[in-house]
Amino acid sequence: MKQIAASNILGIGHYVPTKVVTNHDLAKLMTTSDEWIQQRSGIKERRFIEHSGIGASDLAVPASKMALEHAGLEAKDIDAIIFATLSPDHNFPGSGCFLGHKLGLPGVPALDVRNQCSGFLYGLSVADAWVRAGVYKHVLLVGAEVHSTGVELADRGRDVAVLFGDGAGAAVIGPATEPNTAVKALEIHADGSGAKDLWLEAPASAYSPHRLTHEMIDEGKHFPAMNGKQVFRWATEKMPEVSRAVMSEAKVTPDQIDLFVPHQANLRINQMVCAKLGIPESKTVANIEKYGNTTAATIPLGLSEAWREGRCRRGSNVLMAAFGSGYTWGAAVLTL
Numbered sequence: 001m002k003q004i005a006a007s008n009i010l011g012i013g014h015y016v017p018t019k020v021v022t023n024h025d026l027a028k029l030m031t032t033s034d035e036w037i038q039q040r041s042g043i044k045e046r047r048f049i050e051h052s053g054i055g056a057s058d059l060a061v062p063a064s065k066m067a068l069e070h071a072g073l074e075a076k077d078i079d080a081i082i083f084a085t086l087s088p089d090h091n092f093p094g095s096g097c098f099l100g101h102k103l104g105l106p107g108v109p110a111l112d113v114r115n116q117c118s119g120f121l122y123g124l125s126v127a128d129a130w131v132r133a134g135v136y137k138h139v140l141l142v143g144a145e146v147h148s149t150g151v152e153l154a155d156r157g158r159d160v161a162v163l164f165g166d167g168a169g170a171a172v173i174g175p176a177t178e179p180n181t182a183v184k185a186l187e188i189h190a191d192g193s194g195a196k197d198l199w200l201e202a203p204a205s206a207y208s209p210h211r212l213t214h215e216m217i218d219e220g221k222h223f224p225a226m227n228g229k230q231v232f233r234w235a236t237e238k239m240p241e242v243s244r245a246v247m248s249e250a251k252v253t254p255d256q257i258d259l260f261v262p263h264q265a266n267l268r269i270n271q272m273v274c275a276k277l278g279i280p281e282s283k284t285v286a287n288i289e290k291y292g293n294t295t296a297a298t299i300p301l302g303l304s305e306a307w308r309e310g311r312c313r314r315g316s317n318v319l320m321a322a323f324g325s326g327y328t329w330g331a332a333v334l335t336l
């Protein structure tokens, strides 16, 4: 195995379903309002899959093809897949296996990462290490989610249901092709003391004799539950903390960051994070208005759109940061 000096994002892509669901549409299904949702989260609309039968791996296919084209590579050039999702097509096997089959990649290893909103950064940490160690040359790193079939679109689930949307983002990670470009610093963290502040309780291997019963379904334990205030508090503390740590490690100051791609859970969280870091909102990706929280898909989706809008290019310094269920959190600085 030949060690590589640095890895980087060689290409990036995204895909969102065509079905737009506005806050007004949700207000027909539950007691909520466009005003409440926008004020609390900044979300105006989100995308939902068009019909049953579309899983996270299906959304990942067009995103992956876009990333491959951007990188000037073909599917056959992929040596490994990392698939980050909290909404896998099925409980097992992992969505990476489904994606590899759909891309025509028999024999290519596929690793699923279950780290929720931090999934893309956890996956990037593995991909970066694999590439630098010379284990795999080109790693397809995907974040894809279908939330619309997993949230409770009714009064009981309204606090969570209005926040999430479907989508996918993908990146090809490989040896850095230009001098001074690299994944320069990356940190990931977890603290399970907050595991139940944002979780999906069942089906659960911990419950015997059955992981899911009719009673559990009646109680809604198969829907995500969240302590929103706690999550908010942690996110606004941990995202700035880990962002400062990676900027210091990469030896860049906030004013040298050309583009900040924070996870999109709540516009108010990101405004507070930007203020704490001293990074202007003009340099920060904010697409929550259009897509809601797409969990593991959010960071690659945001970077892909920003790259195509000309907000970053080869040589740009990019900061990424995420916080989510677990709790898990992380950040990275890349010179693209």
Ligand SMILES: CC(C)(COP(=O)(O)OP(=O)(O)OC[C@H]1O[C@@H](n2cnc3c(N)ncnc32)[C@H](O)[C@@H]1OP(=O)(O)O)[C@@H](O)C(=O)NCCC(=O)NCCS
Residues within 6 Å of the ligand: 031, 032, 033, 036, 037, 040, 041, 117, 158, 159, 160, 162, 198, 226, 227, 228, 229, 231, 232, 235, 265, 266, 269, 293, 323, 324, 325
């Ligand atoms: C979820 C969140 C927007 C809620 O905002 P909040 O200001 O904490 O609101 P509260 O939870 O105090 O709810 C206020 C009221 O609105 C109600 N409410 C909850 N969801 C609602 C909805 N969709 N529409 C209308 N009212 C709603 C609540 O029942 C509560 O009513 P009450 O005061 O009569 O009990 C906010 O806590 C948040 O963004 N947290 C972080 C979430 C997050 O980041 N999650 C993903 C992590 S990756």
